[in-house]
Amino acid sequence: MMLEELQKTIDRPSQSTVNLLINELKKSFGNRLLTSLAAREFHARDFSSYEAIPPDAVVMAKTTADVVSVVQACSKYKVPVIPFGTGTSAEGHLAALYGGISLDVSEMKNILEVNSEDMDVTVEPGVTRKQLNEHLRDTGLFFPIDPGADASLGGMASTRASGTNAVRYGTMKDNVLSLEVVLSDGRVIRTSRRARKSSSGYDLTRLFVGSEGTLGVITKVTLKLFGIPEATSAAVVSFESLGGAVDSVIEAIQWGMPMARIELLDDVQMSAINNYAGLNYAIKNTLFLEFHGTESGVKSQAELMSELCKEHGGENFSWTSNSEERDKLWAARHDAAYSCIALRPGCSVMPTDVCVPISRLSECILTAKQDIEDAGIIAPIVGHVGDGNFHVQMLIHPDTREEDLRVCGEINKKIIERAISMDGTCTGEHGVGQGKIKYLSQEHGEALSAMRMIKKTFDPIGIMNPGKMIIAAD
Amino acid sequence: MMLEELQKTIDRPSQSTVNLLINELKKSFGNRLLTSLAAREFHARDFSSYEAIPPDAVVMAKTTADVVSVVQACSKYKVPVIPFGTGTSAEGHLAALYGGISLDVSEMKNILEVNSEDMDVTVEPGVTRKQLNEHLRDTGLFFPIDPGADASLGGMASTRASGTNAVRYGTMKDNVLSLEVVLSDGRVIRTSRRARKSSSGYDLTRLFVGSEGTLGVITKVTLKLFGIPEATSAAVVSFESLGGAVDSVIEAIQWGMPMARIELLDDVQMSAINNYAGLNYAIKNTLFLEFHGTESGVKSQAELMSELCKEHGGENFSWTSNSEERDKLWAARHDAAYSCIALRPGCSVMPTDVCVPISRLSECILTAKQDIEDAGIIAPIVGHVGDGNFHVQMLIHPDTREEDLRVCGEINKKIIERAISMDGTCTGEHGVGQGKIKYLSQEHGEALSAMRMIKKTFDPIGIMNPGKMIIAAD
Numbered sequence: 001m002m003l004e005e006l007q008k009t010i011d012r013p014s015q016s017t018v019n020l021l022i023n024e025l026k027k028s029f030g031n032r033l034l035t036s037l038a039a040r041e042f043h044a045r046d047f048s049s050y051e052a053i054p055p056d057a058v059v060m061a062k063t064t065a066d067v068v069s070v071v072q073a074c075s076k077y078k079v080p081v082i083p084f085g086t087g088t089s090a091e092g093h094l095a096a097l098y099g100g101i102s103l104d105v106s107e108m109k110n111i112l113e114v115n116s117e118d119m120d121v122t123v124e125p126g127v128t129r130k131q132l133n134e135h136l137r138d139t140g141l142f143f144p145i146d147p148g149a150d151a152s153l154g155g156m157a158s159t160r161a162s163g164t165n166a167v168r169y170g171t172m173k174d175n176v177l178s179l180e181v182v183l184s185d186g187r188v189i190r191t192s193r194r195a196r197k198s199s200s201g202y203d204l205t206r207l208f209v210g211s212e213g214t215l216g217v218i219t220k221v222t223l224k225l226f227g228i229p230e231a232t233s234a235a236v237v238s239f240e241s242l243g244g245a246v247d248s249v250i251e252a253i254q255w256g257m258p259m260a261r262i263e264l265l266d267d268v269q270m271s272a273i274n275n276y277a278g279l280n281y282a283i284k285n286t287l288f289l290e291f292h293g294t295e296s297g298v299k300s301q302a303e304l305m306s307e308l309c310k311e312h313g314g315e316n317f318s319w320t321s322n323s324e325e326r327d328k329l330w331a332a333r334h335d336a337a338y339s340c341i342a343l344r345p346g347c348s349v350m351p352t353d354v355c356v357p358i359s360r361l362s363e364c365i366l367t368a369k370q371d372i373e374d375a376g377i378i379a380p381i382v383g384h385v386g387d388g389n390f391h392v393q394m395l396i397h398p399d400t401r402e403e404d405l406r407v408c409g410e411i412n413k414k415i416i417e418r419a420i421s422m423d424g425t426c427t428g429e430h431g432v433g434q435g436k437i438k439y440l441s442q443e444h445g446e447a448l449s450a451m452r453m454i455k456k457t458f459d460p461i462g463i464m465n466p467g468k469m470i471i472a473a474d
Numbered sequence: 475m476m477l478e479e480l481q482k483t484i485d486r487p488s489q490s491t492v493n494l495l496i497n498e499l500k501k502s503f504g505n506r507l508l509t510s511l512a513a514r515e516f517h518a519r520d521f522s523s524y525e526a527i528p529p530d531a532v533v534m535a536k537t538t539a540d541v542v543s544v545v546q547a548c549s550k551y552k553v554p555v556i557p558f559g560t561g562t563s564a565e566g567h568l569a570a571l572y573g574g575i576s577l578d579v580s581e582m583k584n585i586l587e588v589n590s591e592d593m594d595v596t597v598e599p600g601v602t603r604k605q606l607n608e609h610l611r612d613t614g615l616f617f618p619i620d621p622g623a624d625a626s627l628g629g630m631a632s633t634r635a636s637g638t639n640a641v642r643y644g645t646m647k648d649n650v651l652s653l654e655v656v657l658s659d660g661r662v663i664r665t666s667r668r669a670r671k672s673s674s675g676y677d678l679t680r681l682f683v684g685s686e687g688t689l690g691v692i693t694k695v696t697l698k699l700f701g702i703p704e705a706t707s708a709a710v711v712s713f714e715s716l717g718g719a720v721d722s723v724i725e726a727i728q729w730g731m732p733m734a735r736i737e738l739l740d741d742v743q744m745s746a747i748n749n750y751a752g753l754n755y756a757i758k759n760t761l762f763l764e765f766h767g768t769e770s771g772v773k774s775q776a777e778l779m780s781e782l783c784k785e786h787g788g789e790n791f792s793w794t795s796n797s798e799e800r801d802k803l804w805a806a807r808h809d810a811a812y813s814c815i816a817l818r819p820g821c822s823v824m825p826t827d828v829c830v831p832i833s834r835l836s837e838c839i840l841t842a843k844q845d846i847e848d849a850g851i852i853a854p855i856v857g858h859v860g861d862g863n864f865h866v867q868m869l870i871h872p873d874t875r876e877e878d879l880r881v882c883g884e885i886n887k888k889i890i891e892r893a894i895s896m897d898g899t900c901t902g903e904h905g906v907g908q909g910k911i912k913y914l915s916q917e918h919g920e921a922l923s924a925m926r927m928i929k930k931t932f933d934p935i936g937i938m939n940p941g942k943m944i945i946a947a948d
Contacts, residue, residue, distance in 0.1 A: 190920075195899045197645050197902050200900055296774075357594070420667070424667055428669065
């Protein structure tokens with residue numbers, strides 16, 4: 001059914017059309033047009049277990065004008081264009097389902113303008129979050145969104161990324177002030193001015209944030225920055241019961257505690273991390289916490305949180321404001337994904353990504369754990385619990401790929417349908433890509449028809465990352 | 475020119491068509507269809523000095539089904555429909571420029587669902603912010619957005635309202651979790667689930683927030699709530715120099731001080747307030763501040779802010795955590811609008827509403843003051859300076875209406891063009907309505923064409939609040 005729908009969107013262009021396009025692009029881009037299989041396969045792959053279906057060619061763009069010229073050429077020949085940042089997305093966003101051109105913006109790496117007084121920065125889309133924070137080091141400012149991977153900021157805007165500290169700083173939706181976008185007909189628009197708020201016209205910024213390359217190509221990103229907190233402290237606390245861990249978080253949020261990170265790792269995940277990194281954390285449901293504020297503020301927050309966790313069965317609450325220990329702790333958290341892969345070397349990870357209202361989070365995680373147990377597989381759980389978002393990290397091994405995909409796909413389906421029934425969403429931060437398309441109707445109902453109208457309006461010939469996210473078919 | 479553009483959008487329906495529509499509506503709505511001149515004029519008026527052009531009739535809706543039936547009937551007869559909440563908008567949003575039906579949702583006042591654990595609430599669009607906070611009183615939660623007037627939450631969503639504490643809590647853009655919207659063809663959509671974050675599809679919520687009734691009619695609003703802070707304190711501090719006041723604010727924001735309100739009132743405004751309310755504040759540029767947090771937190775914030783203001787010439791910093799004194803202080807601030815009118819009884823106010831990057835705020839306000847002086851008029855200034863947003867409150871008197879509109883319109887134009895040249899916006903929080911349409915091209919450039927595409931897609935026959943905000947004409 002899905003393929004049928006896809007075919008309504010766009011026909012795969014003929015090889016002769018593609019050749020005409022490639023010849024035309026070759027003239028403008030010379031050796032910045034890549035056609036080797038290695039380059040094409042590299043550009044089709046992301047962090048997921050989706051098949052890497054290669055594009056017909058790759059163009060390494062250096063300027064907005066480059067992007068315009070590629071998009072206009074693709075539009076002229078009705079050939080797909082798929083923007084590429086660092087290849088760290090997680091839902092098969094980059095596979096060239098209908099062939100076409102991978103438009104690589106990773107060399108658009110200039111940090112164009114830091115406005116310290118206004119606490120904002122404008123960057124090209126290939127700038128990564130680590131590069132940006134490196135650059136900002138001496139300004140006392142930083143960009144907080146941290147999805148784990150050192151993703152490009154254009155890509156993070158495209159998937160509406162978030163990660164470990166969204167509970168305090170919000171997601172890309174909240175932190176993009178403005179975008180420059182190339183539309184499918186080559187028009188270049190700037191979605192907003194740099195003022196902190198505006199009631200002037202439709203919110204184009206938010207329309208393009210999270211649109212996964214299906215409405216246009218992002219060529220500049222203006223982001224909010226934050227002052228580096230005077231003090232940062234981190235804490236770890238473990239719980240016999242997963243419910244106790246989640247209830248502690250709910251209460252802390254209701255208290256209005258401005259925690260910067262609240263990460264849940266279940267017992268299976270803790271065991272995987274211990275094995276992977278040679279650590280000896282308790283094999284229990286564990287919260288990793290971070291507090292930002294003044295010296296006294298982070299101390300009193302940690303004390304309050306320790307009390308609160310105790311009431312819900314939290315044990316061995318240990319906190320530190322020592323930056324080395326803190327880094328060690330967050331390195332362990334960031335190892336979570338690798339530690340899963342290490343459970344079965346050679347695997348890739350199929351992560352679920354539901355997000356539910358926090359009152360339903362315990363139930364949603366516990367039933368997911370039951371699904372995992374029933375299927376007899378090993379799948380650690382890690383969650384941005386302050387947001388109601390968690391990932392079951394299921395493993396797909398090349399040797400048993402078909403069977404793994406079937407079993408894990410079924411669990412994913414169960415978890416998603418349950419999350420939707422709890423007024424949650426099929427994807428909290430990874431995006432729709434290929435994998436979640438089939439759940440959108442269930443999640444959005446009639447609103448999906450409104451999304452399709454938008455897709456049709458901005459991409460009437462269906463060349464912008466086709467087969468991902470929104471299928472314009474009626 | 476503007477009228478010409480408007481006429482491209484929609485032709486005024488003939489009286490016989492309107493009569494057919496009214497007869498049809500009469501059958502469904504009986505005495506909930508109002509045609510008296512008084513009712514029609516009341517529904518055309520807002521807080522601005524725009525002419526109150528009455529609609530042909532008013533329907534008092536009670537349910538989403540009522541809204542659907544009115545919108546479908548209007549669509550069938552190609553007659554405009556103009557949603558009405560409390561009539562407190564500020565840019566002539568409600569005038570029936572092409573006649574049509576005022577769709578009054580003020581009786582849709584049910585608070586449908588309070589989810590305390592999830593800290594959210596779903597309300598009908600006629601619920602006002604004060605009604606909501608009254609209702610929440612015992613839950614320990616509150617809804618922070620405060621535009622001054624006791625506006626309806628549907629209306630606040632429609633204009634992307636903010637007000638005095640957006641610097642801490644954000645605007646309606648940040649605080650609407652989900653909307654139910656009736657589209658121009660009668661389709662009912664829910665823009666999002668209740669999860670705190672999602673990467674699932676285009677951000678329809680943000681598309682309809684701030685769309686001023688031009689894309690659909692909002693029939694339900696799901697909002698984020700916040701815990702009532704343990705402690706609240708307020709402070710007043712005055713400055714000889716306006717620049718000193720603004721610089722204090724910039725520095726406080728860069729320090730990451732979580733101030734809840736930072737309001738600037740210039741010397742003219744302070745004098746007006748003293749006269750109006752019999753107070754004796756210093757006639758100087760003044761900051762009104764509010765801090766939310768723990769007992770010790772608000773105390774240390776106030777101390778820090780006092781130091782910081784002193785460095786920039788702040789005098790007589792006085793703070794209080796006494797709730798009565800605090801209420802008195804904010805009552806004075808909320809009297810600002812009335813105190814302006816009292817300067818010339820019988821007047822209405824034409825407020826400018828630009829918002830600029832904060833680094834340009836002093837310059838923008840100071841040149842605006844010069845404009846006011848050059849024109850020889852009296853116009854107090856009040857600003858949400860933490861956001862970079864301020865209002866010059868110019869007075870329009872019925873006896874000298876034409877001349878006042880001309881003089882004030884010119885000042886408004888100068889201020890807006892300067893703000894746009896500073897990378898700011900023509901409207902920080904009031905919306906576009908009628909008055910800002912002519913500045914959108916200058917502010918948005920090519921992006922305006924993208925907004926027009928959206929308008930055309932969602933309102934192909936041009937019946938949704940026509941002549942406001944976005945004119946779909948190409």
